[in-house]
Amino acid sequence: MTDRPDDETVAFGFRRVEESEKQDLVNEVFSRVASRYDQMNDLMSAGLHRLWKDDLVTILNPVRGSSSYSHLDVAGGTGDVAFRILRAGGPNLRVTVADISPEMVNEGRKRAQIEGLSEKCSFTVGNAEALAFADKTFDSYTIAFGIRNVTHINKALAEAYRVLRPGGRFLCLEFSHVDLPVLDSLYDAYSFTVIPAVGKVVTGDGQPYRYLVESIRTFPKQEQFKLMIEQAGFANVSFRNLTGGVVAIHSGWRV
Ligand code: SAM
Numbered sequence: 001m002t003d004r005p006d007d008e009t010v011a012f013g014f015r016r017v018e019e020s021e022k023q024d025l026v027n028e029v030f031s032r033v034a035s036r037y038d039q040m041n042d043l044m045s046a047g048l049h050r051l052w053k054d055d056l057v058t059i060l061n062p063v064r065g066s067s068s069y070s071h072l073d074v075a076g077g078t079g080d081v082a083f084r085i086l087r088a089g090g091p092n093l094r095v096t097v098a099d100i101s102p103e104m105v106n107e108g109r110k111r112a113q114i115e116g117l118s119e120k121c122s123f124t125v126g127n128a129e130a131l132a133f134a135d136k137t138f139d140s141y142t143i144a145f146g147i148r149n150v151t152h153i154n155k156a157l158a159e160a161y162r163v164l165r166p167g168g169r170f171l172c173l174e175f176s177h178v179d180l181p182v183l184d185s186l187y188d189a190y191s192f193t194v195i196p197a198v199g200k201v202v203t204g205d206g207q208p209y210r211y212l213v214e215s216i217r218t219f220p221k222q223e224q225f226k227l228m229i230e231q232a233g234f235a236n237v238s239f240r241n242l243t244g245g246v247v248a249i250h251s252g253w254r255v
Contacts, residue, residue: 010151013214022151023127027101029208030077034103036203037078038111043202044195044209052247053081053144056173059240059249060140062089071095072138072163074128074156075146079108081173082121085142096138098126099146129155136165144173148219157232164254170234174225175216176241176248183244191216222248 009016012025033040041049062085063069069092073082076097086095099105105123112118126132128143128150141160150156160170178184191213199209220228222239225248229237234252241248 011215011218013211013218019151023100025211026149029211030101031103032205033199033203033208034078034101034107037104037107038080040199040202040209041080043198048243048246049080049145052173052242052249053084055242056081056142056144056171056249057084057088059251060085060088060142060169060171062093062140064088064090066090066092068092069094069140070138072131072133072141073097074131074141074143074160075099075149076123076142076144077101077104077108077146079111079117079121079123081142081144082108083111083115083117086117086120093120095121096133097121097123098128098131098133099123100125100127129159131159131163133163135162137163138168139165140169140171142171142173145175147172147174148215153220153228154232157229157234161233161254166254168254170229170250170252170254172225172229172250173247174219174250176219176225176245177221178245180244183246187246222250225250 008019010019010022012022017025071085073095076082076099079097082095082097086093097108102125105125108123112121129152141164147153147156178187195213196206196209200206226237226239229250229252235255237252239248239250
């Protein structure tokens with residue numbers, strides 16, 4: 001594996017690629033898997049992603065009363081997290097999804113219609129590193145399984161800070177690093193063999209899933225990511241490991 005920091009290249013899974021190339025490569029991955037994305041999430045995580053997302057929503061605790069509340073879900077893809085937040089919140093909660101992939105956003109819009117949530121959930125195509133929203137627009141911000149795909153994590157964190165209102169909450173759900181001796185080798189074996197194989201059977205192509213697994217291994221460890229969130233200006237930053245650190249939820253508050 002090569003994850004040496006270097007001036008002109010960044011990690012795309014275990015490969016180093018030109019900084020300017022990475023987002024296009026990521027976009028290709030998600031445009032290829034968009035139509036099967038939700039089905040694959042269930043298969044790859046044996047349904048666990050649902051529990052992890054529910055934990056995220058419980059921590060967010062979206063407002064249930066009648067006050068108006070505006071939430072942003074970045075890299076929100078097919079809307080899975082946005083819909084859970086809407087179902088948990090009150091009548092005046094509105095969620096905006098921003099995702100860089102038009103294919104994922106299209107799937108999300110279709111799902112919102114089917115689930116009767118189109119009025120409360122708007123989908124936009126946009127980059128986490130350069131959000132098209134004014135400063136201090138949102139009461140809270142989530143990013144689930146998205147931040148490891150962006151080219152410059154620090155820019156995405158700075159944008160999260162910028163668009164949140166003072167007192168607003170930042171939450172990130174992301175695959176992380178297991179440090180339990182048996183679980184980590186089982187998890188490695190599962191990730192590098194089962195996931196690309198299942199991806200190949202379901203979507204006809206194992207390559208995007210190989211990238212997804214590799215990108216998890218090159219993402220910063222829990223403590224290091226916590227530091228990055230603090231460096232972006234957030235206060236009271238903490239994290240919670242789920243499933244032995246397979247995923248972690250990082251939390252911070254906009255000052
Ligand atoms: N949050 C959704 C979920 O948990 O089901 C989707 C997660 S999916 C693994 C990652 C998403 O990140 C994809 O929809 C992809 O298009 C999006 N993405 C990748 N790079 C991005 C960027 N720079 N800005 C916004 N979205 C991005």
